[in-house]
Amino acid sequence: MEWLGLHFITELPQSGQVILNCVHDPLLVLLAYLVACAGSFATLDMAERVGHAEKTGSQRLWRWVGAGCLAGGIWAMHFIGMLAIRAPIQTHYQLPVTLLSLLIVLLASWLAMHTLSHPRPSFWQCLKASVWIGLGIAAMHYVGMTAMHSNAVPYYQPTLFALSIVVAIGASLAALLISSHLRDGSGPLHQLLKYCASLVLGAGIVSMHFTGMAAFNLVLPAGNLQTLPGENNHLQLGLTVAIMTLLIIGSSISAALADKKLQHKERDLQRVNALLSQLDQARMSLQQVAHYDALTNLINRRGFNQIFAEKLIEKTNEGGMLAVLFLDIDHFKRINDSLGHDAGDELLKVLAAHIKSSVRTHEDVVARFGGDEFCLLISLHDHDEARQMAQRIMLKMKEPIELAGRRMVMTTSIGISLFPQDGKTCEELLKNADLALYQSKDNGRNGVNFFSQNLKARATMELQLEEELRHALRENTGLVLHYQPIYDLQTGQVSKLEALVRWQHPVHGLLAPDRFIAIAEANGLIADLDNWVLRKACEDLAELSRQGCEELKIAVNCSPLNLAREELADEIEHALRSTGVAPQRLEMEVTENALMDNIANTLGLLRQIRALGVSLSIDDFGTGYSSLAYLKRLPLNTLKIDRSFIQDIPTATQDMEIVQAIIVMAHTLHLQVVTEGVETFEQYDFLERHGCDFVQGYLLSRPVPLAELRPVLNEINQRNHSRTITPLSLARGTSALASTDLFQGNPGPHAIASIARPIH
Incomplete structure (x- = not known):
């Protein structure tokens, strides 16, 4: 019986035909199994790399590398298995047909890797793909068998032939299910499972091959003389193919491992960059909190001091005048006591906007020091500019404000110190402006006062009196x-x-x-x-x-x-x-x-x-x-x-x-x-x-x-x-x-x- 160019034995041959029995070289059989296991391990590893790759190009690359490793492992196993046959007649192999078998298994392997590219392939997807992959592997096997030529005619037993196809489909299904299950694990146990799965899948692939070989028989037609086989180098050729295949698979696995480490480093780098970005955002937030007032969004005391120091250096080097205006809202405590702190906060926002609108947008600095205290830093050319600025603020502050159902008018007391005549440092100028502010309060509030040396002398005297009064109370x-x-x-x-x-x-x-x-x-x-x-x-x-x-x-x-x-x-x-x-x-x-x-x-x-x-x-x-x-x-x-x-x-x-x-x-x-x-x-x-x-x-x-x-x-x-x-x-x-x-x-x-x- 002949089907698709293959001869099947349906009954024992007639007289005049001789059935030749073939045996296998056990060393080459073991070598074929090792190659199959290596190809299976590479397939599992490449499936894992495809699942973990983030870029489409990387997924495509590792899919083809995996397909090449699987195809190379299966084809090398098959070729070494063919070389393991010891026939009683002289045989040789046709290279084009052998290469065709390699192409067939490469297509089947690509289909396997394509199926494994899905994040979570279902059982039915794996089953359907395994049918095509198994048929491809079987086709590779029997096309490769036709590459073997001798005086004998190859015949196949139908039952074992069909069983080999079923084994190929079963091995393919097992490979797909195991690969999809092991793609997301990590750690020593996961690696051990991959090794064990590789041994099982290698055994499945070898089982398919040798089931097909068991169905294979050589029949020498009557009248043909049995030619003795000459000296061959099948063992050397098998070792060469195995070593080359293992080197290729090993290189692929090494490349996958290196890529895995590189990807981990990239992820670590991305994580570090993300942390650095978060730290930068946190730093910006902290800087905002550290240098700006949360209620009015004005610069706070720390931010003001930083800008003040920079301005002092600039004016010291280039020349010019600065004015520090200390503002305190008159009787603000009454608002908090009568209307509550929420109403007081709303009033502070309005007053901050009034002060901000009274100054020059880019040249002047407005800060809130806390409570109802505000401070301004302005560049000026003469003494009167500071007074005009203070009067402009006081006029703006007197605009009626609607708050908590009431219409009110607030006033402010202002103290002014000038650089360089009233001080050369931030601390000195702020202290002197504060002294001038208290003078404004002592004069009845709602007024402006410039710092003078008399104020400093009085403040020094009061400080001395405070220390002496404390001593007088302590010592009676x-x-x-x-x-x-x-x-x-x-x-x-x-x-x-x-x-x-x-x-x-x-x-x-x-x-x-x-x-x-x-x-x-x-x-x-x-x-x-x-x-x-x-x-x-x-x-x-x-x-x-x-x-x-x-x-x-x-x-x-x-x-x-x-x-x-x-x-x-x-x-x-x-x-x-x-x-x-x-x-x-x-x-x-x-x-x-x-x-x-x-x-x-x-x-x-x-x-x-x-x-x-x-x-x-x-x-x-x-x-x-x-x-x-x-x-x-x-x-x-x-x-x-x-x-x-x-x-x-x-x-x-x-x-x-x-x-x-x-x-x-x-x-x-x-x-x-x-x-x-x-x-x-x-x-x-x-x-x-x-x-x-x-x-x-x-x-x-x-x-x-x-x-x-x-x-x-x-x-x-x-x-x-x-x-x-x-x-x-x-x-x-x-x-x-x-x-x-x-x-x-x-x-x-x-x-x-x-x-x-x-x-x-």
């Missing part, structure tokens, strides 16, 4: 209390004393409070100072009690900053307990504005103080903005009328009417009234006639130290028994006007009369 040296009598118009006796602090400075002499109270408040010393005054006043009151003045009370001033401290009530209680003074003999004086600034917290603290039994007095009444609705809720005992309403009496009719109204209102609220700054008999008569309870001032006495107090008290109280009152300063031979109490205010323009008048 230099601070003294003076006491000014408060005269009771009903009893005609001195019933109270106001304790007024003084500082006996070793260089500057006796300093009034206006020289150091503000320094203490600005540097966190006011709590210690007030506590010292409180303890010292209680100690002196205890001493006066031992001297027979058991009914005297002492009024102690309380700083507005101290009203925000919850510890104040405990400190008062401790001072009273440690000195043995009854709480009813102590009166705390607080200013009107201090009470109103934070009425909710203040009210609770005042109630704690009143619960101790201590009296409370509202000082400087009339100069603040207290509400009568709140005033009636405050646990007060006394109301002290400010001296500004008294100094022009009796010539100022309006002041007289105001004082009358305050007295009536205070009595309606069940408050006693003290009037300070009384310096003339006319003022005294007016207050007595209109029901004032107490008077205090230079008409009675200047503040005196504790050592001089008893004679003063005795003299004032004795004058009441004679029903006459004489200015104590004149009676003691001193000038009232020469004794200036700066904490209480300077005496008015009226000289104290030297006439003794009867008390009505």
